[in-house]
Amino acid sequence: MLIKSSNQLPRHTLLKRFPVPRRFKTPPASRIEPGKTWPAPPKATRTKTLRVYRYEPESGRNPRIDTFEIDLDDCGPMLLDALIKIKNEIDPTLTFRRSCREGVCGSCAMNIDGTNWLACIRTLAETESPTLIYPLNNLPVVKDLVPDQTHLWAQYEAVEPWLKTDTPAPSRERLQTQEDRAELDGYYECIMCFCCTSGCPSHWWNSDRFLGPAVLLQAYRWLADSRDEATGERLDALEDPFRLYRCHTILNCTRTCPKGLNPGKAIAETKRLMLERRS
Amino acid sequence: MASARKLAHDPRPRSPHVQVYRPQLTSVLSFGHRLAGIGLSLGSIALAVWLIAAASGAQAYARVMDLVGSPVGTALMFVWTYALFFHLCNGIRHLFWDRAQGFELRTIYASGWAVVAASVVLTLLAWGWALV
Numbered sequence: 380m381l382i383k384s385s386n387q388l389p390r391h392t393l394l395k396r397f398p399v400p401r402r403f404k405t406p407p408a409s410r411i412e413p414g415k416t417w418p419a420p421p422k423a424t425r426t427k428t429l430r431v432y433r434y435e436p437e438s439g440r441n442p443r444i445d446t447f448e449i450d451l452d453d454c455g456p457m458l459l460d461a462l463i464k465i466k467n468e469i470d471p472t473l474t475f476r477r478s479c480r481e482g483v484c485g486s487c488a489m490n491i492d493g494t495n496w497l498a499c500i501r502t503l504a505e506t507e508s509p510t511l512i513y514p515l516n517n518l519p520v521v522k523d524l525v526p527d528q529t530h531l532w533a534q535y536e537a538v539e540p541w542l543k544t545d546t547p548a549p550s551r552e553r554l555q556t557q558e559d560r561a562e563l564d565g566y567y568e569c570i571m572c573f574c575c576t577s578g579c580p581s582h583w584w585n586s587d588r589f590l591g592p593a594v595l596l597q598a599y600r601w602l603a604d605s606r607d608e609a610t611g612e613r614l615d616a617l618e619d620p621f622r623l624y625r626c627h628t629i630l631n632c633t634r635t636c637p638k639g640l641n642p643g644k645a646i647a648e649t650k651r652l653m654l655e656r657r658s
Numbered sequence: 659m660a661s662a663r664k665l666a667h668d669p670r671p672r673s674p675h676v677q678v679y680r681p682q683l684t685s686v687l688s689f690g691h692r693l694a695g696i697g698l699s700l701g702s703i704a705l706a707v708w709l710i711a712a713a714s715g716a717q718a719y720a721r722v723m724d725l726v727g728s729p730v731g732t733a734l735m736f737v738w739t740y741a742l743f744f745h746l747c748n749g750i751r752h753l754f755w756d757r758a759q760g761f762e763l764r765t766i767y768a769s770g771w772a773v774v775a776a777s778v779v780l781t782l783l784a785w786g787w788a789l790v
Contacts (some may be wrong), residue, residue, distance in 0.1 A: 381771065382683075383764040394681050401677050409671035434671055442671045490673075493680030516675035526673055580685055583675040628755050629688040630766055631679075644761035651758045 385636050388505055395493055414443030417469050423450035428509035429461060431473070434520045442520065445470075451503065458506060459487050459498040462524075475524040482637060485572030488515055489524050495574035497637045515577035517586060531573050534590050538598040538616070543609035559605035566600040566645060568638050569593065575632035575642050581625045589625035590617075592632035592642035599645035602652060614653060623649060683770045691748045694741040701738040739784055744777040 380390055402410055414433055419426040427449045434442040447465050454464050459477055466473045475498070476486040482500040490513040491501055503510075518526035544553070576582050576591035590598070598617060601607050617623040623646070632642040679685075711722040725731045751769050754760045760769055 380767075381764065382767045385763060389680065389682065392680060392682070396678055397676055397681050399676055403677055405674065405677065406672065408669050409674070411674065432673070436670070490678060493678060494682075511678070513678055514673040516673055516679060518673050519670035520673050521670065527670065577673075577675070578679060580676065580679075580688070627688060627692075628752065630684040630761075631682065633761065633763055633766065634682055634684050641761055641763075643766075644758065647755055647758040647761060650756070 382634065385634055385639050389494075408441065410441055412441050412443045414445040416446040417448065417465075419448035419450055423448075423452070425451040427451050427454075427461070427503055427506075429465070430509045430511050431462075431465075431524070432513045432520075433473070433523050435472070436522055446509070454503070456502050456504070457499055458491060458501045458503055458510070458512075461503055462487075462498060462512075472523075474522040483570060485570035485637075488572035488574045488577075488637070490514065490516055490577075495578045495635045495637075497572060497574075500637060515573060517577055517583045526577075528573060530586065531576060531591070531593070534594045535571070535597060538590065538594055538601070538613070539609075540597050540601060542601075542604070542607055543612070544606070545608050553606040555605045562603045562605065563600060565640055566596060566603060569596055569600070569640055570638060571597075572637060574635050574637055578631045578635045580629055580631065581627055585621060585625050588619075588621035590622050592626070592646065595623065595626065595649065596640065596642040596645040599649050602649060610652075611656070614649075614656060617649065618653060623653075626650075683767055687748060687770050687773065691745060691752075694745040694748075697738065697741045698745060701741070704734075704738075736781070736785065740777060740781045743780040743784070744773065747773040747776045747780070 382389075411432070429447045429449060430444050431447060432442060433445045447469060449461050449464060454461055457480075459480060462473065462475055463477070466475075475489070477499065478484040478486045480487075480499045482497050485497065487498040488495060489498055490511075491498065492507045492511055495515060498512075512524065514520055514524045514526045515528075518528065518531075521527050542553070571593060573591075573593050575596075576593040579592055582589055582591040595617075598613065602610055602613055607613075626643075626646045628643060628647070630643045633640075633644070636642065708722055708726070711718040726735060751760070751773055754769070760766065
């Protein structure tokens with residue numbers, strides 16, 4: 380089906396997951412085991428089943444999938460509401476990040492029914508039954524739905540995401556025209572939720588050296604900024620078979636961005652800048 | 659700090675990725691492009707065998723043509739034809755991307771489905787033409 384914006388759900392997909400063994404490329408400690416079931420209260424008439432990835436570091440046991448049955452008549456409309464309800468009323472040990480509950484902070488990014496999105500802006504009505512919830516992909520898990528993002532933030536720091544100038548600082552702000560400012564539209568809005576990077580197959584295979592879509596979009600944000608004077612230096616740092624060029628234009632990033640941004644295009648523009656300065 | 663250091667050394671599980679991520683037109687066509695490329699590389703060996711057989715005489719050529727005409731050979735030829743047209747059409751899509759064009763999500767999907775349709779039609783046309 381024709382997808383026009385990233386908030387559209389896949390209505391008909393042949394497969395819900397790739398036909399690979401569940402243990403494909405999975406080290407023994409990461410293998411997922413069956414977990415507990417928490418049935419809905421007996422009086423509940425409209426229920427929803429959530430299957431949630433759980434990992435307890437203190438237990439010394441493998442991750443597991445717990446099943447929670449929720450009374451929909453006693454729950455808010457969003458998936459995050461259901462997770463908060465589980466934490467408040469069913470299992471207080473369930474751990475996840477959340478803050479703004481309106482899609483501007485990026486904390487509650489997780490893998491929902493097989494694609495990455497923010498739990499606070501995904502309605503329960505849009506989710507499948509049962510709803511499958513995993514942490515963001517291919518990251519070390521701290522606890523339950525909280526992945527360790529240290530590596531991703533280190534990659535972000537590697538592109539030096541700040542204004543770099545050689546000219547002496549003016550007595551006021553560095554100005555830019557409205558047209559130059561418009562060049563940053565679609566790039567400055569990134570909330571660093573890392574839905575795209577953790578949904579990128581190239582980053583799954585080469586997360587140690589490929590920077591990934593979120594960080595490369597940020598890198599382009601500074602390349603596109605008329606006030607920045609380090610464009611050549613920034614391009615030098617990206618000119619690498621892995622850092623930039625492991626992007627094979629799969630475009631899972633653009634498909635999944637909860638803010639509707641286009642990391643794939645930012646990367647293509649960066650590759651074009653590389654070519655232009657060579658000719 | 660001590661506890662933080664201890665945690666850092668604990669073997670943490672890695673969250674699943676390809677095992678759970680939903681196949682989408684974006685990733686399926688990309689994986690397909692890679693697979694078709696691998697298949698075509700293998701096919702080029704078969705093409706070389708066919709050329710060598712043709713150069714070494716009627717008997718060798720007839721033996722290879724028997725293989726090509728066998729049910730398995732015919733199925734392989736069909737798969738290779740599809741792989742060739744798919745790789746060609748998706749390659750053209752990549753050329754536009756290299757010019758930083760066609761990155762709106764709607765265009766990504768429209769061009770993706772166009773590649774699927776065009777490669778099927780071209781494969782059927784080629785086989786229709788070959789069989790007539």
